[in-house]
Amino acid sequence: MREDEIELIDYFRVIWKRRILIIVVTLVCxxxxxxxxxxxxxxxxxxxxxxxGKKVEAQLTSTSTHYLLVNLASVVELSKSIPxxxxxxxxxxxxxxxxxxxxxxxxxxxxxxxxxxEKILKELVNRVIADHHKITGNYVRFYKTLIERQERDxxxxxxxxxxxxxxxxxxxxxxxxxxxxxxxxxxxxMMKKLLSQRSLKEDYRxxxxxxxxxxxxxxxxxxxxxxxxxxxxxxxxxxxxPKKTRNIMLAGAVxxxxxLFLVFLIACLGNIR
Numbered sequence: 543m544r545e546d547e548i549e550l551i552d553y554f555r556v557i558w559k560r561r562i563l564i565i566v567v568t569l570v571c572x573x574x575x576x577x578x579x580x581x582x583x584x585x586x587x588x589x590x591x592x593x594x595g596k597k598v599e600a601q602l603t604s605t606s607t608h609y610l611l612v613n614l615a616s617v618v619e620l621s622k623s624i625p626x627x628x629x630x631x632x633x634x635x636x637x638x639x640x641x642x643x644x645x646x647x648x649x650x651x652x653x654x655x656x657x658x659x660e661k662i663l664k665e666l667v668n669r670v671i672a673d674h675h676k677i678t679g680n681y682v683r684f685y686k687t688l689i690e691r692q693e694r695d696x697x698x699x700x701x702x703x704x705x706x707x708x709x710x711x712x713x714x715x716x717x718x719x720x721x722x723x724x725x726x727x728x729x730x731x732m733m734k735k736l737l738s739q740r741s742l743k744e745d746y747r748x749x750x751x752x753x754x755x756x757x758x759x760x761x762x763x764x765x766x767x768x769x770x771x772x773x774x775x776x777x778x779x780x781x782x783x784p785k786k787t788r789n790i791m792l793a794g795a796v797x798x799x800x801x802l803f804l805v806f807l808i809a810c811l812g813n814i815r
Contacts, residue, residue: 560805567801568794575793582784588659589651590667590777591642594620595674596769597681598762609762611769614677617641621648628666635662647774660779667773674771682766685759692756699749706742 557564596611621639629637635654642649650670652663 556805556809557802560801560808564798564801564805567804568797571797571800572790572794575790576786578793579784579786579789582786582789583655584784585653585655585782586657586659586779587651587653587782588663588777588779589649590663591774592648592650592667592670593772593774594646594648595678595771596646596765597678598685598765609758609765611765613646614674614771617646617648624648624650624666624670628669632662635659637666660777663777667777671771671773678766678770682763685763685766689756689759689763692752692759695752696749696756699745699752703742703745703749706738706745710738710742 594617595614597614598609599612601608601610618641621641624639625637629635632652634656635652635658638651638653639648641647650663650667652659652666654662
């Protein structure tokens, strides 16, 4: 017990003997910490959330065609490509993008030493949106072309239906007028009438199919317009100031540990000698 007290006293004696060295080293580290903290720039952080748009894909089955909404591109791949593709020429500013788990949304962030981070992020967001809107516009134009084609088919089929109905009406009049015709002539007229009715049914079916397809394409256009890539909320910016007090305290603690290490190292070397 006595030996432990003597050893502890010896430690205090060594520290007291080298107190000037401890104070000087600690003060030097504190001064370095103050200078370093004053030199640290104020950083700016801006972030925005983008909801990635959809495209329409046709899924063929044995009986019909279904149209599904899927992402314009993989959100994971987009989060990797956005910093590379859109971050060029932005030296001194860091662009990052990450997927918000379980969603088709991507969070874009810009960090930099100046207050231009918000402006830069807005430009990047607008570029991404504009590029995605071009893709959506191509799909819309494609479906509008299909609608125009179906509308032309509907007009042609409607004319054929009118002609078929008129032909049946004429056959009905001839049938009433020629009741006294020979049986073979009546049979031929009946055959023509059946063929015209069958053709008319096919025309009606084709008309329904064309109208249905046109409706599907129009629905696809509406879905594309409603599910464009867009900004969720606003671009938000924050100022990240260096924590000067914490840095100075950390520098003082580091200086104290260094000075104590030096003091005991000197004492150890002295004992060895």
